[in-house]
Amino acid sequence: MNWPKELKVRVNYPLKNKTTFRIGGPAQFFSEPKDIPELKLLLELSRKKKLPVYILGAGSNLLISDKGVRGLVIQLGALRFKDIARENGFIRAGSAVLLGRLIRFAQGESLQGLEFLAGIPGTLGGALAMNAGCWGHNIGDLVKEAQVLGKDGRLRTLSAKQIRFAYRKSSLADYIILSARLKAKKGSQAGIKKNINKYLTARRLTQDLTWPNAGCIFKNPRNKSAGSLIDLCGLKGRNIGGAFISQRHANFILNKKKASSGDVLRLMRLIKKQVSNKFNLILHPEIKIWP
Ligand SMILES: Cc1cc2nc3c(=O)[nH]c(=O)nc-3n(C[C@H](O)[C@H](O)[C@H](O)COP(=O)(O)OP(=O)(O)OC[C@H]3O[C@@H](n4cnc5c(N)ncnc54)[C@H](O)[C@@H]3O)c2cc1C
Secondary structure: OOOHHHHHOOOEOOOHOOOOOOOOOOEEEEEOOOOHHHHHHHHHHHHHOOOOEEEEEOOOOOEEEEOEEEEEEOOOOOOHHOEEEEEEEHHHHHOOOOOHHHHHHHHHHOOEEEHHHHOOEEEHHHHHOOOOOEEEEHHHHHHHEEEEEEEEEOOOEHHHHHHOOOOOEEHHOOOOEEEEEEEEEEEEEHHHHHHHHHHHHHHHHHHHOOOOOOEEEOOOOOOOOHHHHHHHHHOOOOOEEOOEEEOOOOEEEEEEOOOOOOHHHHHHHHHHHHHHHHHHOOOOEEOOEOO
């Protein structure tokens, strides 16, 4: 399959190290467009070639099959998508901005309200697509508007009212998110720093960061913690192949010994079955599984 040279489309491109799980085979095609016209062209050609398109952020919420992904994987890694600026009382940031950088920027500008995102290892685009959150806050609450590209190649600016956010779900996931304008309040740098440290400490105490992982594997059922339910099934430490349920946080699966995607999927099935048998509850994955 031929692509215009300027698009720099790579063939059979390894994705494993593009994910925090360190699992997965290659993308049939992979590209990092340098700007919006290139991105549009990639979409148009994929449509013509009938290729599925996947958007990759920092790969921190993904399980990719060892067989890889048929189609085109696009990562918005270019500088054009990493802009960040203060605009009146708001922060405008590109979708490839890492949340850590976003928080540091807000702190430098004495803008508060984003600190709860500290320690989430994703990009702004991934966070908006997932409505990422923690400690009772979700990023969707901060959105004033988002600039997106439709699968039809149309650029749109969506106001908060035009976007639906729910628990780890957002209608923005139907688009390619390019940038967003986020609300923030005036605060003191010292107060913001204190909040960030508070959240990072709480995270260190509860999460397991010793081995590659993708954060929480399952969504919490209403008013319940998926981690506690898995723990109550006595599954902490259980493994299939190289995939282990964390001893510290039962909703984390760790890639300890070169786990395959199949190891993780089998372990997920085992968890679902045991939780369903014991509590009559169905767990739904929070992570995205490609393809
Ligand atoms: C140690 C650890 C801790 C975590 N803690 C939390 C937490 O506290 N709260 C939480 O909510 N999550 C948490 N996560 C999960 C993850 O970090 C978040 O969901 C994050 O927002 C995903 O961002 P990403 O850039 O890595 O997205 P990816 O994993 O690359 O992609 C996730 C989804 O978003 C889509 N996507 C990515 N970028 C775009 C874009 N520009 N446009 C459209 N769609 C896009 C992808 O197609 C995919 O469907 C954690 C993960 C880890 C590894």
